[in-house]
Amino acid sequence: MGVTAAVVGASGYGGGELLRLLLAHPEIEIGALAANTSAGLPVTDVHPNLPDLEGRVFTDAEALAAAEADVVFLALPHGQSAAVAATLPGTVRVVDLGADHRLADPQAWRRAYGGEHAGTWTYGMPELPGARARIAASRRVAAPGCYPTASTLALAPLLAAGLVEPKDLSVVAASGTSGAGRSAKVNLLGSEVMGDLTAYKVGTHQHRPEIVQALSGVAGTAVSLSFTPVLAPLPRGILATCSGRATVAGADPDAVYEALRAAYAGEPFVRVLPPGRWPHAAATLGGNAVHVQGTYDAESGRAIVVSAIDNLGKGAAGQALQCANLMLGLPETAGLTAQGIAP
Amino acid sequence: MGVTAAVVGASGYGGGELLRLLLAHPEIEIGALAANTSAGLPVTDVHPNLPDLEGRVFTDAEALAAAEADVVFLALPHGQSAAVAATLPGTVRVVDLGADHRLADPQAWRRAYGGEHAGTWTYGMPELPGARARIAASRRVAAPGCYPTASTLALAPLLAAGLVEPKDLSVVAASGTSGAGRSAKVNLLGSEVMGDLTAYKVGTHQHRPEIVQALSGVAGTAVSLSFTPVLAPLPRGILATCSGRATVAGADPDAVYEALRAAYAGEPFVRVLPPGRWPHAAATLGGNAVHVQGTYDAESGRAIVVSAIDNLGKGAAGQALQCANLMLGLPETAGLTAQGIAP
């Protein structure tokens, strides 16, 4: 007896990736597919890469309430999840790929996104300490953002092990363009982004409070973080260069690497690379993997961890499905892979 | 009880894609992995995108003879398959991703590749008339080249239906760089190919005789073909613009489209797009799909069909696995998908 999943916001990049994953999922059937601006369109008009959805048509979100689904994925622009979530029965599992329910502090949410805070859901990053059980027990889960996934998984083991100071953490993360969504903007045109690199929202990006919240939880104290996102000319992929000032313990040349290995032993989707190998975003393409590598840099006194993910995979749809698997009591890895497409 | 596959030439792009597919195959286990120049290296050093192969090490091809395998994939540079094949028992299924056994005419082979012709194996393009049964009955199959796959599947239905003349066919096909393999050449450097488009081997490409052979077989008469390959700045993907002079029957505005639909009805991996939609190479990324669309152009008197594939998928590893499935009596689609990764 299968499980049925509905997707709201199924015409965007995150929604489309989710559909691709669900099509290959051994236990989940695809139910209603809602996409307000594309309602009435054939799904394959928007996602020609998914021929197995031929015959399926987008509905609008209203139609969803009537539909039966065991799990509902919300892949909507921020500020739009709460209204849809309110129409769903409490018994239905809901995973929000958007930002609406990630932050616990309403003021932080308002500063980052504007508008009214819709409430806080369980934060869906299973690899954080204690998170797996919390997610499994939840009916409402907020899947993390793409930058927060890459950044948090890089720095959390170092904070947990006391290897870096909680203040003055630094993340410079380059991302492919799909992270900006499928909106027609001049600055996202191929003509503009190919051959370009640019920093944006320096010191003001809405993902910073989310990273700070997650890392503060791990550190047991408020962390501070400089965060600079960079737009890079590739469709998918994030490479995050993360660092913190090493404590005395962190100044041991092997400590950083060992902390990463210890933290992620047994994790199905986090791969600590062999010594001397640094992550390639391309190695994670299309999968749910996180690749990390770290070192202590004696000259600057900083511990440095570099991480790579597919921003639409572990950074969005893959992690959302990983959470759904946990919530539904399915194997955590069902329908997911740690393999990437290369070259 | 599973089937075991060995791969020779497992360190190249075609071999690496095959490993990725085999890892997800429900019935096949990965046996020996040979790669002469990388023998002794961990597989994940060469393919960091395949963490599930951690612990595996490349052997050399000699070690293969001793290994037990139900099917052996040869993913070697041309001219190297025959020697390896000679060491394998006749009972083992062998699929050659290289060019050694594709051509029936030894002279044509020598002109295209130089050296001695190694003999002709069953041509592994299941969608051609009668091919599926021939492949299933074979122990030795030559998987087609990437350009021939895109070109042949575009034009074959038109020739079979008598819609185009067999003489003066034309193919201009743009390909991503992985088609040129993982060899360190200056003209394939990222610095050279990004931002560039270039035609190469104009009128002399070794894939032309293969296309001519396949299409002549379908047409029942010798075809002639102009073939111009273009190197384009993407890692994977082929878009082939194929045309032929329309016969009287082909000048019917709907005939081309209907011929494509009829030829590929029920085919699991060939998708004739809805009218008005033209193929995108990106929609086939990572999958085994072929997307085609065609029309009759009254002004020039030509029937035009455009096709898109992933050159490492349906153009190499995917099609090889599709053939192996047939040879092994497994479901033809096992371990394969028609879905692509997008964006």
Add this chain to the structure above:
Amino acid sequence: MGVTAAVVGASGYGGGELLRLLLAHPEIEIGALAANTSAGLPVTDVHPNLPDLEGRVFTDAEALAAAEADVVFLALPHGQSAAVAATLPGTVRVVDLGADHRLADPQAWRRAYGGEHAGTWTYGMPELPGARARIAASRRVAAPGCYPTASTLALAPLLAAGLVEPKDLSVVAASGTSGAGRSAKVNLLGSEVMGDLTAYKVGTHQHRPEIVQALSGVAGTAVSLSFTPVLAPLPRGILATCSGRATVAGADPDAVYEALRAAYAGEPFVRVLPPGRWPHAAATLGGNAVHVQGTYDAESGRAIVVSAIDNLGKGAAGQALQCANLMLGLPETAGLTAQGIAP
């Protein structure tokens, strides 16, 4: 005493490239810069690559009438040039980078673009027979489109020399994304175009009648042409693969190459490559060069010429400036270069 140039539509890609060229022009000063939708904005907000225009602000086109200019460049979407041109004194030189005045046949224009035909101006491709003098004598010049430039300069010498039949010419031309302009469309997003190749407007592209007109003029008889444009993942550059059925004269192995050499001897911007070298779009980046190479393909009976240009250079702004130089009695090459930026 310098010459002053005004640009209308200065915020687009063609307009921006023109500004870059004009900034380096030894004889021309930049006058009014009009851009209706960007009127009031600093020019460097739209073109941060042009810091020497700091302090300049876009005006609207109305302001132009009052401005004094010796030459006016119109870089507007099709259908908008005529209205602006009507406000300019007859004595002013005007070069239209848009399509409004390229076609002599009003019906052909209406079929291609819709709306009313605005009249026919001198066609601004100096390398065509007799064109240089006609341009120099004109006050109104229609600069050719990008695909027509690449296609016409490839095939014209063969038609003029009687080496190919006028019927059944074929052009498959891949272009970078800037050819589609700076309009915010989902299908032009970086996420969509990187990693993709797609054919579009197959048999219906508005540049076909322009190519047919130019080549028919050279051939002295009506030509017919199959034309398939392909969108490729690079910001700039066109590579056109052009062919025609060889006549008896064209079947001489050396005839094609010799015809190209003879036609373009002494031309400052057309480079016939050494034998065996095929054009690279990247080699023309940022310049006004056309690179061509050709051969006779005995197997298909076709003569094949491949050409490369920068679609914003020789395909738009460069050629427009080349025409303006001729119209103004300046050296034809002033402010232009045949060198490209590489890699």
Add this chain to the structure above:
Amino acid sequence: MGVTAAVVGASGYGGGELLRLLLAHPEIEIGALAANTSAGLPVTDVHPNLPDLEGRVFTDAEALAAAEADVVFLALPHGQSAAVAATLPGTVRVVDLGADHRLADPQAWRRAYGGEHAGTWTYGMPELPGARARIAASRRVAAPGCYPTASTLALAPLLAAGLVEPKDLSVVAASGTSGAGRSAKVNLLGSEVMGDLTAYKVGTHQHRPEIVQALSGVAGTAVSLSFTPVLAPLPRGILATCSGRATVAGADPDAVYEALRAAYAGEPFVRVLPPGRWPHAAATLGGNAVHVQGTYDAESGRAIVVSAIDNLGKGAAGQALQCANLMLGLPETAGLTAQGIAP
């Protein structure tokens, strides 16, 4: 009466860009072009983008000694400049684009590059305090590396103004692939780099001591720096995200911006962007410009400056030519532009 320039190492990317610049230089003629591995080859075989060099042939470096040149540019791999320089008369101006003569500390040089230190030349970054006059008075100038140019020009004004601490500076800089040169390496293939982002030489890159030396000179005390280079999928361009812990003076919200403005007022090639605008690498393509923007990030207590350059322009050939202009008493901007090619 013109000046003659010779180039040694003229077949690489830096050398090729220098040739392009020299072709457009109003005062300099191109003399001998040496390229050992390409000696005897036509220059346009290697640089098809430079048709004006048709007829020129690469010589070997030995031939250079006999040639007359007023200025010699050495664009050689590190370790090879000293031997060539030793053959040149002391009266000839020499600009070394390589690393051999950049570092004052022989031990630092040996740690970074291995082999014997060849001596220290005047450091060729004209925008540093006092550097312009030193360069003009020198016969031997070491042109800076690409990462050092982007990093030093970003942080120097903050250090000079006392706005950041000299310890714990941080640079994460993404670079296009041409920075790695024209060597045939698998990891630089287009198939590998397109769609990828990767950090490399983390904490061990040979450009760190050069940045440290330059910034220590400005700060008047030894600085310490974390430096992480990232390889990004574009041919040219560097975007450097640079930061330092703000001092009390640096915590003034406007101080960073004002320091940049003050430092670079009147500089022809450094553009401090308008408030709110962040640098785009693409806006510097093909030019000698540096774009910078900076801010104070109160939350992390760091001052952040982002800079963009063309790594082959201001990061190599452009800056070398800027130095040569100074050494030769020519206008500093001769043959150079601050305009970039876009899109």
